[in-house]
Amino acid sequence: MKHSVPISRPFSTSRRGALAGGLGLAAVAATGWQAAPSAHADGTTAPAHGRLPAHLIRAQQAYNALQKYFYDPDSHFYLEQYPYTDGNPWSYVWPFGQAMVATQVMSGIPGIGRRYRSDVDDRFRALEAYWNNQTDPPGYDSYLRPPAGQGGDKFYDDNEWLGLGFLLRHNLNGRGDRTALTKAEQIFDLVTYGWDTDASHPCPGGVFWTQASWSHDRNTVSNAPGAEIGLRLYLLTGKRSYLDWSLKMYDWVRSYLLAPNELYWDNVHMDGSIDRTQWSYNQGVMIGAGALLYRATGRRQYLDQARRTAAAALDFYAADEHYFDQPAEFNAIFFANLLQLSTIAPDRLYQKAIRWYADQSYQRYRDPATGLYRFDGDNPVTLLHQSAMVRIEGMLSWSPRDYRKLT
Structure with missing residues (x-):
């Protein structure tokens, strides 16, 4: 791949000493300030007032x-x-949920977040078109329900990503959004229903991973985000069952999907074989679960596990820009999840790595x-x-003191 600008290398823990003298980023915008029009949530722009951080400008551009x-x-x-080419006209719930969380991140940016609050409300209203209350327990279908x-x-x-989205809504609303908390609790009930009870x-x-008959995989990402939901609910409610279930999910992943390099594999098939792909989100959710377990229990082992996985990731x-x-x-x-960990165990490399990826x-x-x-490339x-x-880009525009709210 050819690039028109010099490319700096991504950040890793093995380069800690080399980083002490500065970033050396190819993108000046990473730490610089520049005048630019501010963009409203509806896509319109207003005259610039002062000089805005580059990541804030880029977050608004990407959202527009x-x-x-x-x-x-x-x-x-x-x-x-x-x-749009063919197939279903609207997005599945997984992409919709990620757009919903992205909108929430915009609403959490100091100074401009209020502009996006009505958009957040709009996302959560539209999400309910995926809700299926005809099943026991209820939950969100992968695609829009009739009509x-x-x-x-x-x-x-x-459903777990959406549950974390509801908890983010609760966090951003001053921890007083009972409706969002109730929905997260409903989703957690669905997650525990999905536990494999056949010894x-x-x-x-x-x-x-799914209720569909064509897959019986059990995945890092069907367990660790569930643990994150349960741990946040435990921290909010004090109900011991949330902590107990979260420990079961976290320990199961560590028992069967932890690789020798301190990263996590993807899933276990029903024949016992393991998909050894090491996706970045698998590492993130186990880092986040470990950090939350430390907050919930005070046990140092969970924080140490999260930090080891963060460093290994x-x-x-x-290496070779595997990002x-x-x-x-x-x-x-x-x-x-790295940013959430940084509120407990600060490490300047976490944000530097994120900035490098955003800039590149x-x-x-x-x-x-x-x-x-x-x-x-040229694909849609x-x-x-x-x-x-x-x-x-939106998270990089947050105040670091608010990173604990991230899910």
Whole structure:
């Protein structure tokens, strides 16, 4: 791959000494300030007032492009990709949920967040078109329910991302949003329902990936995000069952999917074989679960486990720029959990790695004509990719004291 600008290397723990003297980033915008018009949530712009941080400008640009090319104001739904080609007209719930969280991140930016609050409300209203209360327990289908769509199988990880989104809403609303908390509790009930109770299975236990009959995998991302939900609910309510379930999910992943390099594999198949892919979001959710377990129990072992995985992941994905072998949405989840860990165990390399990725993505993959991120060349831009970059740039625009709210 050729680039028109000099490319600096990604950050890793093995380069800690070399980083002491400064960033050396190729993108001046990473730490610089520049005058630019401020963008409103509806896509309009207002005159610049002072000089704005580059990541704030880029977050607004990415969000405006998201709304312009993916959002339909009549239905309040999103396209799955742009340009739309064929298949279902609207996005599945997993991409929609990531756009919803990206909107919430915009609403958490100091100084401008209030502009996005009505957009957040709009996302949560539209999300309910995926809700299926005809099943016991209820949950979100993978696609829009009638009349907007035909519904779809329930995926436990889809529902877990949404549960974390409801908890983020609760956090951003001053911890007083009972409706959001209740929905997170309902989703956690669904997650525990998905626990494999057949002791004869290989690697017994674990939450299944989906209720669909065509898969019986149990994944890192169907367990660790569930643990994160349970731990946040425990910290909010004090109910011991939330902590107990979270420990079961966390311990199951560590028992069967922890690799020798301190990273986590993807899933266990029903024949006992293991998919040894090491996706960045798997590392993120286990880092986040470890950090929350430390907050919930005070046990140092969980914090140490989270820090070891964070250090191993920074080295692993920095080597040969493996960050760009990962989908942007996976990296966004990884980075959110790194920032959450940083509130307990500060490490300047966490944010530096995120800035490096944001800067390089902006230089290499952003189409300046549209503001869309084209990670897949001339193929359609996905809602997942664009939402991820809104989320990443938006998080970099947050005050570090608020990172604990991230999910």
